[in-house]
Amino acid sequence: MTYGKDEFIVDCREAMKTLDGDGARQSICVSMEKLLQNKDFIAENLGTDKEEGRHTVYRCEETGFNLLFHIFDAANGAPPHDHGASWAVYGQAVGHTDMTEWEYDDKADKLVVSKEYRLDPGKAGIFPPNAIHSIQYTAGARFVRVTGVDLETVTRRVFDADTHEMRTQNSNGAGFTAER
Secondary structure (H helix, E strand, O other): OOOOHHHHHHHHHHHHHHOOHHHHHHHHHHHHHHHOOOHHHHHHHHOOOOOOEEEEEEEOOOOOOEEEEEEOOOOEEEEEEOOOOOOEEEEEEEOOEEEEEEEEEOOOOEEEEEEEEEEOOOOEEEEOOOOEEEEEEOOOOEEEEEEOOOHHHOOEEEEOOOOOOEEEEOOOOOOEEEEO
C-alpha cells in the first residue's frame, strides 16, 4: 500500500499521543520524509494546478496538531520568526527552501545566525518551540508543514533581520506589537 496523507495523519496522531515532545517531532519528521517520497501524493495535493497559498488541510481535535500545504508560484520567504510555544516540521516537496536558524543575543540586543541549510525535495526539518528561523523559497516551491497547534492561537515573535526589532503577534491574531 502507498503511504499517503491519511497514513501520515495516523502516524502523526500516534506520535503525538505516545511520544514526548522531541520524540514526537522526530517521528513526524521521519514520517514526513516517507510521505514526500510519494510522487502521486505530491501531484494530487501540491501540483501546479493547485491554488497558490497556505492551506490548512487537517486539524487534529484530539492532539491539536495541524497539517498545512504551502503552494507558492513566486519566490519569497519569511523574516526571522518563531512559533511561540508551538513547533513546526517542514517538508520540502518541490523546489527548495533555504533555512536560517537564529539565536537572540540579549547582551548585544541582536539576532545572530546559528545555522544555515537548504531543504531539498524529500527532506524535512524540525523547529522546536520558540526556535527563531527564517525561510527563503524558490519560485514554484511546494512544502508540507505540521505545527503543534493552530499558530493563530499562540503568541509568536517576528524580528526585523536588519534592525533586530521584535514584534509579537497576539494569540487572538489581532496583529503585531513592536517591542525592543
